[in-house]
Amino acid sequence: MNFGNVHPKISREFSVRLGRLNPRDKVRAIVMLRAEGNGVARARRLSRAERQSAAEMISQSAEAALPEIDQILEKFEGHRLAEHPNALGAVPVETTADGVIALARADCVKTILEDQTILPIVAAESNS
Amino acid sequence: MLNTTLETTIIAETKISPAFAPFLAESGPNDIRDAIVIFRAPERDEPPARGRMRALRSKIKEVETRAKAQQAIQREVLASYQKAGSKVLPHKQEPKVSTIGSSALPVASVEVTPKTLPLLAEQPNVVAILPNQKIGLIQPKAVDYKELVRQEEKDGLTWGLKQLGVHDLWRITKGKEINIAVLDTGVHAAHPALEGRVADFIVIDPLGRRIKTDLAFDGGAHGTHVCGTIAGGRTANGVSIGVAPEANLFVAAVLIGDATLRTLMEGISWAVEKGVDIINMSLGFSYYEPLFDEVFKILLDQFGILPVVAIGNENHGNSSSPGNTANAFSVGAVEKIKGGKYDVAFFSSGASLVFPGDEASALVTKPDVVAPGVQVFSSIPPEKRPDGVFEYTYMNGTSMATPHVAGAAALLMAAKPEAPVGEIIRALRETARHPGGHHLRPDNRWGYGLIQPTKALRALG
Numbered sequence: 001m002n003f004g005n006v007h008p009k010i011s012r013e014f015s016v017r018l019g020r021l022n023p024r025d026k027v028r029a030i031v032m033l034r035a036e037g038n039g040v041a042r043a044r045r046l047s048r049a050e051r052q053s054a055a056e057m058i059s060q061s062a063e064a065a066l067p068e069i070d071q072i073l074e075k076f077e078g079h080r081l082a083e084h085p086n087a088l089g090a091v092p093v094e095t096t097a098d099g100v101i102a103l104a105r106a107d108c109v110k111t112i113l114e115d116q117t118i119l120p121i122v123a124a125e126s127n128s
Numbered sequence: 129m130l131n132t133t134l135e136t137t138i139i140a141e142t143k144i145s146p147a148f149a150p151f152l153a154e155s156g157p158n159d160i161r162d163a164i165v166i167f168r169a170p171e172r173d174e175p176p177a178r179g180r181m182r183a184l185r186s187k188i189k190e191v192e193t194r195a196k197a198q199q200a201i202q203r204e205v206l207a208s209y210q211k212a213g214s215k216v217l218p219h220k221q222e223p224k225v226s227t228i229g230s231s232a233l234p235v236a237s238v239e240v241t242p243k244t245l246p247l248l249a250e251q252p253n254v255v256a257i258l259p260n261q262k263i264g265l266i267q268p269k270a271v272d273y274k275e276l277v278r279q280e281e282k283d284g285l286t287w288g289l290k291q292l293g294v295h296d297l298w299r300i301t302k303g304k305e306i307n308i309a310v311l312d313t314g315v316h317a318a319h320p321a322l323e324g325r326v327a328d329f330i331v332i333d334p335l336g337r338r339i340k341t342d343l344a345f346d347g348g349a350h351g352t353h354v355c356g357t358i359a360g361g362r363t364a365n366g367v368s369i370g371v372a373p374e375a376n377l378f379v380a381a382v383l384i385g386d387a388t389l390r391t392l393m394e395g396i397s398w399a400v401e402k403g404v405d406i407i408n409m410s411l412g413f414s415y416y417e418p419l420f421d422e423v424f425k426i427l428l429d430q431f432g433i434l435p436v437v438a439i440g441n442e443n444h445g446n447s448s449s450p451g452n453t454a455n456a457f458s459v460g461a462v463e464k465i466k467g468g469k470y471d472v473a474f475f476s477s478g479a480s481l482v483f484p485g486d487e488a489s490a491l492v493t494k495p496d497v498v499a500p501g502v503q504v505f506s507s508i509p510p511e512k513r514p515d516g517v518f519e520y521t522y523m524n525g526t527s528m529a530t531p532h533v534a535g536a537a538a539l540l541m542a543a544k545p546e547a548p549v550g551e552i553i554r555a556l557r558e559t560a561r562h563p564g565g566h567h568l569r570p571d572n573r574w575g576y577g578l579i580q581p582t583k584a585l586r587a588l589g
Contacts, residue, residue, distance in 0.1 A: 002515045003333050006208065011419045012406045030393055032422055041432030042550040045541075048403030051431045055400045058430060080389070082336065086397035088426050092336060092390045110424050117414040120313060120383045121448060121527045 009104040014114045018097040028081070028094050028115035031069065033062040034108050035089035055087035062089035065108035069093070071101045137540035140249035145258045158218060160239050162260035168253045169204045170197040171233040181349020196234045202231055203251050207512075209238065212247040216233055273522070276503060286366040287464050288357070288500030288532055293582045294539070296372055300585070301542040303372025308358055308534055309399030309407045311392065314381035316509035317344035318520060319352060321360040321369055326403060327376040334386045336394040346433030350510040352409055353523050355379065356507030358538070363520060369506050371535025372542070378402050383411060389420075394425065398562040400431055405541055408534040410438040410447035410527035418481075424455035432549045436534040438526040439495040440477035444573060447479040447494050451526075456491045457553055461529040462578055470578065473502050478572035494577040496553075497560045499536070501529030502557050536581040544588045551588060559583035 005017065014021075021027060035058040046054065062085035069091065073079055078095025085091045092115060095103070103109050152163050172180050206225045213223040224239040237260065240248060248257055249278040276287070277424045283290050307327065317326035329344035346352045359377050360370035380395035392411070399407050407427065413420070437456040440448030453460040460476040473476075481492045502524045533556070547555075560577030562569045569576045 013415050037430035039429045042428045043548050045548045046432045051403040087400040090393055111419045115388045118387045118392050121410050121412050
């Protein structure tokens, strides 16, 4: 999708926030890595075992990108926050704004999301 | 070209409010009704003062001047109406008229009958005629919980479950062997209505660490309420609260402490590793992140997992991230209204996002569907109150609508073990009921409409 962002792998909102950081400020982000998967699950029901095996496949496939990610992070005073990519092929990192942009330029990176706050969608108790 | 009489009649008809229709249809020719007539205001000589209206004195003077000019028009309109009305009313009686206040506003109060109404509308300086009506304060709706409790106990299930017609589906399946992840505040697994339902539980801390506990707990009450609506059993009074009471729950407490996206990603990853079929997310981000759609795309394409996400409680015209991404199956809330009907709850979010140039998703319209989300009765961790210990409560929100859809999807998946997730989504969307008709789907209130699980099952063949 084209979100009108500066870099297609970073959302416009995250780009704006990066632009406000000082050069040495650090930001936490989730890096989604390119990973091999079968990509057929929307059209065919997978068994539980098949899903678990697909998760392993994606995590292992994303692992191949880690040396390149580590090299970029080293240049920008950054580091990984997890040893291995998760079942979605994602790995959390901490680096500078320039580090995030450099990561986005790497072919092995699909998208980068800021590690922003999440909240419950507040429900109102309506007991009388 | 229209002849002059016909033209006048057409113009006159447009001045009469459609709200007069019942009066005109049901009343006798001489029955009287109070009305408000709005007449043409005189043109202003000067443009209105800009910014803050100069001094109060000059403002009052301007209003008085306008009132005088309007009084002349008003006198002429009302006199002409009374004269015309006396020709059609019994005993040549003139219709009653009265001014409102000092005539600062170009309105007056009049009596009309089905015969005099068109005569008033024909006056050239009349702009519109409205029936007078009672007005009232918009007050919070007083809910008769006693009646609701009585009805739900009589039915043996909550109004939401009844609305979705789950009894019919339960003859086929209750969601057995379908695994649903709930990423929320946790769950009070020892709740009697959730006995045997929580298959696994994990706490994800703000640093993304997985913490295993012996006892599944809830950091609030939200998660336990959501879990009850998905897979809860019966209350002591025999009220079924869960849509898929034989489905398994995999609960990740991700909304404990200062949770961030990393916490959520770890929770999703945990759910994927557990091989779940559905993930229920009644949560939102602090700001819009369209690229999170990539995560939902992976869930659907790589794992066949259905992400069911609340669209938010920020009213029409807004939507919550990540429920507003293209691949989220997002849910709005409906409430029960009088006469056995239902409507979209005022708080239920809905909006469209436009991505020019993107052929696949140029317009993303949310929510996808709606489900019961007001006065939803479900389980909570035991709560001490002055009048006793409570284990159930009513809650409102799209958070409460979302588990109805997750539960319904579980029933469909259990009944049709071969149906892929894409078919489940299509069946739920296509069979949903929009009260305005199929041609209005999807919109930002109903999405495709209120889900109809029984019809969705038939659509799956």
